[in-house]
Amino acid sequence: MEKFMKWIEEKLMPPMATLAEQRHLRAIRDGIISTLSLIIVGSFFLVIVNLPIKSWEAFIEPRLGDIVLPFRITVGLMALYASYGxxxxxxxSYDLDGxxxxxxxMAAFxxxxxxxxxxxxxxxTELGWIIPxxxxxxxxxxxxxxxxxxAVEILRFCKTKNITIRMPEQVPASVARSFEALIPASVIIIIIWAIRVMLGFDINNALMKLFSPLVKIAGNTYIGILIxxxxITLLWAAGVHGVSVIGSLLRPIWLVLLEENMQIVANGGVAPNIGTEGFYDLFMWIGGSGGTLALCVLFLLSKSAYxxxxxxFSLVPGLFNINEPIIFGAPIILNPILAIPFIVGPxxxxxxxxxxxxxxLVSKVSVMAPWTLPSPIKAVIATNDWRAAVLAILNFLILLAVYYPFFKAYEKKLLEEEQQKEVA
Structure with a gap:
């Protein structure tokens, strides 16, 4: 295991750390994350319309379209909001005007x-022009x-090559920015217009067809959720924020899968996709990446003072799925004893x-709940299924069992070190 951890540290960690800081991936991550507040609020309206109470279902039936409207304006437009973010x-990141x-x-999209x-x-009667x-x-x-x-690369190119309209210093900054973006805006709109309208090439449809095999693998296959x-756990064990790296790559796919589930549930159907981001947050990352809440509990019972x-100090953050205190405090990073259950448990x-x-046996995720909610509560909200809480508790017990022997081995090691210090 030590050789394996050394290989991760020396061979896998450097390129992954570089990838995590790649500006385009970082922009995608930050832009999508900026929409999460809207998605969370909008998805709660699905909870309202899908409460498993017959009298409630009959009551809201005539008002269904009105109730789900916030969902359609938030989740239904998530790519539009994300494009701006x-x-x-x-x-x-290029020191251009944000x-x-x-x-x-957003205009290009x-x-x-x-x-x-x-x-x-x-x-x-004509209702006017409507964007599907x-x-x-x-x-x-x-x-x-x-x-x-x-769009941003064209903006950067024009700025770098000084292909822009500069206004006198007396012109207000907001007006000057608009004129500086005039030439890049013209280039961007003409390019997209030529491709989409003049050539008749449906970019959205082509990209969906291109990525559909990957979406299917990530959404409904065992290998798609296991890899x-x-x-994520391997990178964390090596000191790299695994969710930042892998999430930046896969979050667009996870959101496609989640939105499909949401739309189908909003229309009265059953969510079909397994591998949404909630699959990981609700049932595997109990207490944070690696399922470390179980380790927090075991540490509380430890004979080791440390x-x-x-x-x-890790338990309360762990209850709300924040596990940096235990990851760096134990530590789990580059610690072969604790890295094994950290990887195997999830x-x-x-x-x-x-x-x-x-x-x-348990419904798929169709609501994006706040990630800081404790796991059983969040699982029920996100799936609208009480059995999800049972599964979350079962997984927590499994994580306890997986961590226990490694915890005891690590505890024994630390007790020996503490006793040696007392003797000295």
Missing amino acids: MGYSLAK ISGGVLS LMTNIPLNVVDKATN MEYLGGAGMFTAILTMIL PTLL LKQVGK AITATTTYIAMKLN
Whole structure:
């Protein structure tokens, strides 16, 4: 195990650490995260319409469209909001104007969606031009990422090559920014217009077809949920923030899967996709990456003064899925004794959760709950299924069992060191 950890530290860790700081991936991560507050609020309206109470279902049936409207305006437009956030973040990383980067990215993304002139057949009156929402939510996330990169890189190119309109110093900064972005905006809009309208190439549809095999693998196959689990815990054990690296790559896919689940549930169906981000947050990362809440509990019962102290200051954050105190306090990073259960435990709970959802013993995730909620509570809210709490508790007990022998071995080692210090 020590040789394996050394290989991770020397060979795997450096490129992954570099990848985590790659500006485009960081912009994608930050831009998507900026939309989470809207997604969480919007998804709670799905909880309201899906309470398993017959009298409540009958009561809200006539009002269903009105109640789910906040969901459609938040989750249904997540790619639109993310396009601005990602563009802003990437532009700022280049020391460009963030607002211009965000606006140009959002405009480029919207240009890939052709408005339709809708006519009310009942009254034969025109309702006006309407942008279809099909690709403004999770399904359009890949397009939002691509158009964001194109828009900001064109903005950067024009700025670097001084291809811009400069206004006198007396002109207000906000007005000057608008004119500086005029040429890049023209280039961006003309390029997207030519591809989407003049050539008739549907960027959204093409990207969805391109990524659909990857989405299917990540969403509904055992290998698709096991590989991210192992990569995240391996990176954490080596000192790299695993969720930041792997999440930056997979979060767009996770959001596509989650939004599909949400839309189907909002329309009265059953969520089909297993491998959403909630799959990991609710049932595997109990207490944070690696399922470390179980280790916090074991540390509290330790005979080692040091481990008991770590357990005390790690327990409350762990209850709310914040585990940096125990990861760095134990430490788990580059610690072969604790790294083994940190990696193996979530792999086992990923298996139990996958089997439970595949056999429809527990509903799939269709609501994005706040990540800081304790696991059993969050599991019920996110799946609208009380059995999810049972599964979360079962997984916690599994993690306890996996961590226990390694905890005892580590405790023995520390007790010996503490006794030696007392003798000295």
